[in-house]
Amino acid sequence: MKRRDFIRFGSAGLTAAAVLGAARSRQLQAYAHPVPDPRTDGDRVVPSFCELCFWKCGILAHVKDGRVTKIQGNPNDPLSGGRLCPRGAGGTGLLYDPDRLQRPMIRRGARGSQRFEEVSWDAALNRVAEGMQAITARHGAEALALYSHGYGGSWFEHLFKAYGSPNITHPSYAQCRGPRDAGFELTFGEGAGSPEITDIAHARCLVLIGSHLGENMHNTQVQDFASSIRAGGDLIVVDPRFSTAAGKARHWLPIKPGADLALLLAWMHVLITEGLYDRDYIAQYAYGFEQLKAHVEPLTPEWAHPRTGIDPAVIRQTAHLMAGARPATLVHPGRHVTWYGNDTQRSRAIAILNGLLGSWGRRGGLYSSSQLEVMPYPKPAYPTVTAAIRDRADPTLYPLGHELAQGIRDASIRTEGKEPGIRGWMVYGSNLPTTLPDQRATYRAIQDLELLVTVDVLPMEIVGWSDVVLPEATYLERWDDLNTPAYREPFVSLRQAAVDPLFESKPGSWIAKELGKRLGLASYFPWNDAKEYVETRVRATGLDWERLRKDGTLRGSPQPLYYEEGVAPSFDTESGKIELYSAQLAGLGFDPMPTFHDGEVEDPPAGYYRLLTGRAPTHTFGRTTNNRLLSEVFAENAVWVNRAVAAKWRLQDGERIYLKNQDGVRSTYSAPVKVTERIHPDAVYLVHGYGHKAKGLRFAQARGIDDAELITRYKVDPIMGGTGMNVNFVTFLRASDVDAEAAKEVVT
């Protein structure tokens, strides 16, 4: 992380006043104070940040009579710039969801029966503490694991570190962006960040490999994407599906699923053999150019054609377009890249391509981020944990991977002759049955656990299988830690409660502290509450607390973003250069340069189609599909089927079908067919997050198809352990046939 500059307000002698524009300070109004605010018809406006996805946009929650009436973007906030995506604006649909978890519960029926008894907080917390201590007494703290996704998870990570367990895991690593970060770290010595360090707004040529911006609604990226298009930037979209982004593209390359690496290598071939790459940049900063040149020499567009289905002339044309706009050509690193199990190598090819174009560290490419450093709250040092994380059966596997969520699951399964290494889970903000591939393994692990505690806001699938359910207050009802990401500019934003928690729900910060007390860890929680915690941090840093409360965000002074603005190039790799050739990978027994292996990505068997998944602009996975407000726009997923395939199967547009996968697993529910030219004939496409089985989700239950239950197979990336999930194939069952069959079964 060498390139990242930390801005230290204290040590750099900057005062908070220096970081705020005068105009902005004049705009100050009595936010967060119970006096009428001129910008709302309500009583007050409370700035905070969103939790409908993981981008953390600054919001303004308008409050009237103790209720949040609307949510808008906070114009002071660099991530929203005053504008929210549809999900962020629909946050009240979560706050006032009639199905919310209201009180702590302890399981009374068999696991998975979804039968619970409501209990007091004291009873629930005592039960969790006793359960954790019982496991620890017999098997050590390392037999407990925390799954965490979402911003309030920080309190539970703190609890687990204080408790001394090494098993802290986030499905946003091995099920999401882990391979991308491994690929970029191997090449540039730094990952692609979150928010991504993509200078999309200034890109003169943007290349999207799958990343379906516009459906993938990470706010700033989508706003920047619109700016780039408005400014006349060229767009190349590589996707087996005609995505929303493809509709804006100069070139849509409908690639055969799984063949991207062949295309990326052929592009490198054109750039190198035609001398179109950035020679000076490569000469100065790169290591291994001669090896790469020799490697891609035979990998012509004609070689790539039968593998990708892309016309060689189009491969050349698009390579020329990319070269013409360099270094303001950005080949987007993507985010959810766990596709085929060879994803680190594909991500590395994307990184290398950016290197050849000279776009790392350059305007319109990948910028250099900066981050504001805020003082920590004084607390005792964590105990030293000697036990290794139990996320893989053999420590020699996945040498560049860490915290594999599926590995922790597998370590929780009891097999003949082998005791499970993990006995208890705490799950914060992650619906594991629909998140991890191979649902049956997830349920098997859950059945074998001695303790499953879930902290959630809705009665999701994971909640139904838990022993103890702890209802969290939603993001609009709680304080959390400060957000200070590495970004285009240093800033800090505040999450503060807009209204009091409904029912008996409690903030995660309170829940973690109460558990801490019961586990003998009170000294690790010296703060009164999250508000006092963040206020202490902010004041200790010398920042203006009152102004942060009123503005929601404090922005630091702009920092240089590019080499041309004075950022010093430095690469935290073994060679200290951009590694086109990786001796590190070679040493570990992997291809030192990305190599396309014919047959590595298996073709669908006859009569089956590859199952691909993605996002809808109005939803975040399954976490919003019960949100009635958002569902007014999009209430159910559909199965995208290519027109020729539909004709062959005589499927009508709108007809309901079930999907059955290669292992004979049939979807529990059906969904309508969407007959379209916009999907590759080898594949079908579904928006992820539907087909909920949890009874408590009275709106979302039984709507659409759950892709996760069909993902019975996955291919693990040997370099870092990511789970490639685009390796399942499905076939069609007419709902009318299935339902008639089921009716017969009921009769007999």
Ligand SMILES: Nc1nc2c(c(=O)[nH]1)N[C@H]1C(S)=C(S)[C@@H](COP(=O)(O)OP(=O)(O)OC[C@H]3O[C@@H](n4cnc5c(=O)[nH]c(N)nc54)[C@H](O)[C@@H]3O)O[C@H]1N2
């Ligand atoms: N089949 C399939 N699997 C996937 C993916 C896919 O596309 N298809 N995508 C992958 C990707 S990219 C990712 S990042 C992961 C994401 O996986 P997860 O993080 O597990 O995402 P969700 O399924 O949305 O589950 C979020 C859970 O958090 C709860 N929640 C929401 N808000 C709060 C809150 O404020 N507090 C608490 N305590 N809980 C809250 C929700 O009710 C829900 O139970 O899934 C991965 N797995």
Ligand SMILES: Nc1nc2c(c(=O)[nH]1)N[C@H]1C(S)=C(S)[C@@H](COP(=O)(O)OP(=O)(O)OC[C@H]3O[C@@H](n4cnc5c(=O)[nH]c(N)nc54)[C@H](O)[C@@H]3O)O[C@H]1N2
């Ligand atoms: N609205 C909304 N936005 C979100 C989220 C959300 O839940 N809802 N989740 C956020 C999160 S956590 C993440 S990680 C990102 C994920 O968003 P992205 O990083 O964009 O990743 P994917 O979801 O994998 O991308 C799906 C796209 O990849 C295409 N695709 C599938 N297989 C292939 C292939 O073999 N080659 C190529 N070239 N393309 C292929 C699909 O057709 C689809 O268009 O979205 C984020 N933004």
Ligand code: SF4
């Ligand atoms: S991108 Fe949308 S859902 Fe995500 S944090 Fe921003 S406003 Fe909220």
Ligand SMILES: [Mo]
């Ligand atoms: Mo993700």
